[in-house]
Amino acid sequence: MNNAVFNVIDNTIMQARNNADSCEEDYRNADGLLMCGKCHTPKERFLEFNKTSAFYERYKNHPFPVLCKCRKEKIDTEKEKQKRIETEMLINRFRKEGITDDNYLKYTFAHDDNKNPAISRACKKYADNFSDMYRRGLGLIFCGQVGTGKTFYAGCIANAVISQARSVLMTNIPSLITKLGYSQEEKNYVLNKISYVSLLVIDDLGVERDTPYSLEKIYEIIDTRYRSGKPLIITTNLKYKDMKTEENISYKRIYDRILQMCHPIAVLGESRRNEKALKSAEFMNDFLGLS
Ligand SMILES: [Zn+2]
Incomplete structure (x- = not known):
């Protein structure tokens, strides 16, 4: 030797x-x-x-x-502690980079008023089993009237998935389209992010200006995500059946992709915004002595 x-x-x-x-x-x-x-x-x-x-x-x-x-x-305990710190830092970074609107941060299951228990349960189940959903590339599309809580539910899932130390991007189409119009470098960065995050959440699909340019960009966004094979969650006030029967090819090719990737959840019920406005009105009438 x-x-x-x-x-x-x-x-x-x-x-x-x-x-x-x-x-x-x-x-x-x-x-x-x-x-x-x-x-x-x-x-x-x-x-x-x-x-x-x-x-x-x-x-x-x-x-x-x-x-x-x-x-x-002692060494194992220190390793565990270090791992916890690193995970915590990762979660904070994912939350900072992935939640583009501070309002979305408040959308958590802890803040759920449980007015729609079946949907709350379904969302919680989806979030709790995200690893499986991710592996299968299964997403959701929340359809319903304005103000019914679609964004809240999508936000609850987004925040819960981030807490599992997984990357998320929760944003909306106008913001993505604006970024895609910047330099080639920025465009590549955004498309790359659309593709690599574990969960992409697009809030409020269908309220954009429907110019040929924006439709082209929306297709590019959806198609990029589709090709990644990863889950997509969408909220929209478009009707699911209208999306299914759309004949205009510019919309149809977008909707077809979405319907292949996202399972529909109909969020019904009174608009919570109306309810909130009603409560504010009651308070003000009372406060001002007008009731
Ligand atoms: Zn010893």
């Missing part, structure tokens, strides 16, 4: 010995191995070598340093 190999092994042993925690209470057991004075487990052990091995003669009675139980636990 080459001496250089032994030198490397000897140096490694020496380094491990130097790095090891030692305490005054450490002692040697009957076999001559160093024991930890705190947890009373070995800090050294003999290695088994085949008698024909070149290592046998040199290392047969040589104690190799190992981690005692308490030292190993």
Whole structure:
């Protein structure tokens, strides 16, 4: 056996010995191995070598340093702590980069008033099983009147998925179209992001100006996501059946892609905005003494 190999092994042993925690209470057991004075487990052990091995003669009675139980636990705890810090930092970065409107940050299951329990349950189930949804490339499309809470539900899922340390982009078409109109570099950046985030959420599809340019851009966005095979969530006040029966080819090719990727959820009910306005009106009438 080459001496250089032994030198490397000897140096490694020496380094491990130097790095090891030692305490005054450490002692040697009957076999001559160093024991930890705190947890009373070995800090050294003999290695088994085949008698024909070149290592046998040199290392047969040589104690190799190992981690005692308490030292190993301490290292594991520190690793866990470091991992938690890194995950927390990653989640914060995903939230900062992925949630483009501060209002979306408030859309969490913790803030759900549960007025539509079946939909809340469905959304929670989707978010809780996101790994599976991601693997299958399954998305959702929330259809319904303005103000029924579609964006809230989509936001709840987006925030829950970010909390699982997964990248999300929650945005709207006008914002994406504007960015796609910047430099080629910016355009590539945006298309790349559309493609790589674990979950893309597009809020309020169907309220854009329907110029041939914007339709072309919307197709580019949807098609990029489609080709990534990853989940897409959309909120829209378009009617699902209208999307299905659309005949105009410029819209049809967009809708066809979306309907292939997204499972429909109809969000029915009174507009929450009306309800809020009504409550404000009641308060003001009362407050101003007009009621
Ligand atoms: Zn110990």
